Amino acid sequence: MHQVLIIEDDPAIRQVLRVLLEAENYRCIEADTALRAEIEARSHKPDVLLIDLGLPDGDGLTVIRRVRAWSPVPIVVLSARTMEEQKVAALDAGADDYVTKPFSAPELLARLRAALRRHVSGSAPTSLLQFGSLRVDLARREARGPEGEIHLTPLEFRVLGCLARHLGAIVMQRQLLREVWGPERLDDSRSLRVCIKNLRSKLEPDPRQPRYLI
Amino acid sequence: MHQVLIIEDDPAIRQVLRVLLEAENYRCIEADTALRAEIEARSHKPDVLLIDLGLPDGDGLTVIRRVRAWSPVPIVVLSARTMEEQKVAALDAGADDYVTKPFSAPELLARLRAALRRHVSGSAPTSLLQFGSLRVDLARREARGPEGEIHLTPLEFRVLGCLARHLGAIVMQRQLLREVWGPERLDDSRSLRVCIKNLRSKLEPDPRQPRYLI
DNA sequence: AGATTTCTTCACGCCGCCCTCACACCTGCT
DNA sequence: AGCAGGTGTGAGGGCGGCGTGAAGAAATCT
Numbered sequence: 088m089h090q091v092l093i094i095e096d097d098p099a100i101r102q103v104l105r106v107l108l109e110a111e112n113y114r115c116i117e118a119d120t121a122l123r124a125e126i127e128a129r130s131h132k133p134d135v136l137l138i139d140l141g142l143p144d145g146d147g148l149t150v151i152r153r154v155r156a157w158s159p160v161p162i163v164v165l166s167a168r169t170m171e172e173q174k175v176a177a178l179d180a181g182a183d184d185y186v187t188k189p190f191s192a193p194e195l196l197a198r199l200r201a202a203l204r205r206h207v208s209g210s211a212p213t214s215l216l217q218f219g220s221l222r223v224d225l226a227r228r229e230a231r232g233p234e235g236e237i238h239l240t241p242l243e244f245r246v247l248g249c250l251a252r253h254l255g256a257i258v259m260q261r262q263l264l265r266e267v268w269g270p271e272r273l274d275d276s277r278s279l280r281v282c283i284k285n286l287r288s289k290l291e292p293d294p295r296q297p298r299y300l301i
Numbered sequence: 302m303h304q305v306l307i308i309e310d311d312p313a314i315r316q317v318l319r320v321l322l323e324a325e326n327y328r329c330i331e332a333d334t335a336l337r338a339e340i341e342a343r344s345h346k347p348d349v350l351l352i353d354l355g356l357p358d359g360d361g362l363t364v365i366r367r368v369r370a371w372s373p374v375p376i377v378v379l380s381a382r383t384m385e386e387q388k389v390a391a392l393d394a395g396a397d398d399y400v401t402k403p404f405s406a407p408e409l410l411a412r413l414r415a416a417l418r419r420h421v422s423g424s425a426p427t428s429l430l431q432f433g434s435l436r437v438d439l440a441r442r443e444a445r446g447p448e449g450e451i452h453l454t455p456l457e458f459r460v461l462g463c464l465a466r467h468l469g470a471i472v473m474q475r476q477l478l479r480e481v482w483g484p485e486r487l488d489d490s491r492s493l494r495v496c497i498k499n500l501r502s503k504l505e506p507d508p509r510q511p512r513y514l515i
Numbered sequence: 516a517g518a519t520t521t522c523t524t525c526a527c528g529c530c531g532c533c534c535t536c537a538c539a540c541c542t543g544c545t
Numbered sequence: 546a547g548c549a550g551g552t553g554t555g556a557g558g559g560c561g562g563c564g565t566g567a568a569g570a571a572a573t574c575t
Contacts, residue, residue: 181418185412193388277524281524283563492533492535494551495554501553
């Protein structure tokens with residue numbers, strides 16, 4: 088379920104967009120000023136920004152540039168202005184797509200899907216992992232399962248962190264050993280094997296048939 | 302400097318696009334049919350595809366889908382048709398952007414820049430193969446068929462990867478043996494034969510009459 | 516310093532991967 | 546036909562990597 092941040096000052100249009108998006112099973116957050124837009128973007132980490140140029144305070148372009156400075160989140164611009172400079176400026180400021188009002192609903196939705204599809208590859212480095220009913224916060228060194236807090240050792244956090252940085256991908260033993268144990272013992276997998284075993288016994292529902300640590 | 306593959310059957314428009322792009326220091330490759338489009342895309346590995354829908358042979362949509370099956374290269378669609386279904390279909394087929402003729406030169410250039418900018422940042426070397434109803438992700442070591450996950454052994458992934466690097470071409474036994482088994486056993490094809498057999502029995506719809514692993 | 520947690524080491528059983536082998540087949544050539 | 550080179554196939558077995566429990570070092574806490 089994707090989360091959309093709608094940046095739009097006109098309440099009527101906001102309402103239209105919200106209804107349209109929620110009918111497609113998106114969750115919506117709204118912002119009516121440039122300032123709130125950036126706050127919401129930072130706090131909620133939406134999957135895509137849908138922004139109307141021509142906000143009351145400050146230019147919409149500024150929002151694009153400021154968000155782009157710290158996040159690669161896809162940005163779709165919605166604007167009544169058909170002026171070319173506006174389009175070019177928005178795209179060059181970092182926007183991913185530009186839809187002119189009056190827009191057609193199917194087209195807008197298709198462009199949102201395209202923007203979201205592209206982005207799944209490059210997700211932001213978040214320190215919060217989540218498998219099944221498990222939540223692991225690498226930065227705060229906390230792990231919580233269905234039955235309360237789970238204690239992990241420092242070594243286990245470092246191994247998890249290394250795996251999290253390459254989420255979903257294959258991480259070679261060599262790479263783990265280099266990043267966690269140092270480059271001296273590239274071919275001694277004994278400690279690593281035990282560490283993984285312990286992690287599995289702590290995190291996996293059924294340690295004998297692991298689902299997350301493969 | 303970036304390389305653009307122009308897919309357009311009308312020579313006049315091709316010329317316009319080429320001049321426009323070369324003035325911006327892009328290098329251009331041209332294709333006037335769907336078939337040539339895919340060949341050029343495979344051989345030249347352009348940084349972005351600029352495709353006109355409505356090619357003489359086959360639908361432009363097919364090109365998009367076929368290219369998208371093996372490459373995440375950005376695709377910008379250019380079309381005279383203003384029909385909504387066309388837009389939505391193209392975007393959902395995997396296109397990244399859609400510009401309607403008559404287009405403005407600055408806007409087209411800005412959209413190309415946006416497409417290119419996205420791709421350099423989020424270029425995960427995803428090696429995704431697709432034959433028929435089969436999808437094989439070499440990086441993540443996953444293979445999925447119509448009936449769920451298919452288990453492949455490490456050796457099988459390496460052989461597939463070697464074949465994938467020369468997709469569609471003939472790969473000599475010698476070359477496979479050198480790249481997968483090492484240069485010692487250039488003339489012992491026994492293991493290779495068994496490995497190919499197993500791959501076929503796992504991937505081919507009818508292993509006795511192979512369609513993909515020839 | 517003792518206690519406690521954390522990390523490493525070790526030995527052993529198991530499983531799956533890969534190799535090998537023998538044989539059937541196919542195609543072209545003599 | 547007979548032969549020769551290359552290929553597809555089923556089965557068996559060696560072997561290395563992985564998981565595991567327990568116990569010994571090392572580090573950290575109090």
